[in-house]
């Protein structure tokens with residue numbers, strides 16, 4: 074703590090002396106150092122004012138009485154670590170006997186005002202230790218991801234959380250996810266970011282985009298399979314189910330070999346298989362799931378049932394075979410028909426962009442994090458891309474860095490050579506035609522005017 078304080082003082086002094094130069098880091102270092110000083114100086118009084126201190130123990134009172142000293146003061150939780158970050162600071166405190174992590178969570182708003190920070194969040198990191206993350210400004214206003222992240226295989230840095238931490242989409246811990254939001258809320262940008270990040274990794278991407286491939290089509294060079302209408306989507310899902318069955322047979326065969334070898338590890342999913350046998354993982358992205366679930370004729374109803382059944386099977390069994398499902402939609406509730414709530418139950422990761430009503434938010438969070446429902450409705454219209462992410466432990470507001478379609482296409486084109494050939498998905502491999510200059514389109518009005526003048 075003392076070291077951090079001294080460093081903060083030095084940084085403030087250096088920043089004041091060098092102010093005539095004002096390089097980019099000047100404001101950042103100055104702001105963070107000031108925040109560290111402010112928190113360090115005000116710590117004890119703020120804890121006291123927020124009711125986060127404990128009265129002196131009987132032992133200390135007895136000692137004071139025996140020594141003839143005045144009664145000792147209440148004690149604030151001990152600071153274990155204070156760590157400046159790019160966006161503010163992180164404080165770790167050790168709770169005093171009788172304190173509860175909930176007390177800190179409930180006092181976040183008071184702490185925010187008292188320390189003069191933009192936001193404060195609290196979470197228990199281990200028994201008796203609470204981490205207070207403080208940010209000095211609205212980090213979601215202009216999202217800037219840190220230069221270095223802890224991304225890895227099947228773990229991509231997808232957004233920034235409101236406490237300044239990076240939000241990762243980790244397919245190995247949360248295999249399947251749901252992303253809902255009203256129109257223009259930022260779902261596609263979120264999905265684009267996912268594709269752009271996954272494109273750099275050795276994974277196969279499969280897409281279902283029933284908007285005639287409008288969102289995923291331009292990224293086709295990095296896709297091993299793409300379906301642009303419900304009919305081909307049904308066939309693609311069947312092909313994925315077939316691949317899943319094949320991978321299970323492969324794992325089973327390897328298990329039988331391992332059982333006969335003493336002390337050998339026994340494969341339970343594709344990552345336990347030897348590298349030369351390991352099938353490439355597949356991430357299946359579905360844009361606007363409702364297009365797959367709606368029907369008007371008997372034929373379409375049969376196709377819909379086939380699609381939803383295949384999706385449920387993939388979400389139930391796909392993880393061990395390295396098949397992950399990422400579903401996007403405006404709503405995802407029981408009004409989409411039978412099997413939808415069963416599918417939703419398999420989608421562990423939940424993200425909700427701005428929604429227009431409580432029912433839509435409930436579809437994402439009602440069953441896992443009721444607190445997050447209100448937060449999702451309150452996302453302002455003028456902040457597209459802001460989302461609420463929740464799991465059974467808690468929720469946070471996040472925002473994806475804005476990725477244009479051009480940027481995502483550039484990344485996909487640059488990494489097109491990483492696109493694996495998946496034999497089962499070969500019929501769905503997007504056909505890449507050479508670019509031709511577009512012909513001028515005749516709008517219906519223009520045609521009408523032309524024929525009228527003729």
Ligand SMILES: Nc1ncnc2c1ncn2[C@@H]1O[C@H](COP(=O)(O)OP(=O)(O)OP(=O)(O)O)[C@@H](O)[C@H]1O
Pocket residue numbers: 254255256257258259260261262263457458459472473474475476
């Ligand atoms: N993370 C973001 N940061 C800044 N602006 C964003 C962000 N995400 C989205 N936007 C803005 O919001 C607009 C709509 O985003 P997007 O197309 O992703 O919405 P959507 O939910 O997919 O809409 P629809 O369902 O109609 O396709 C974008 O064109 C962009 O201008």
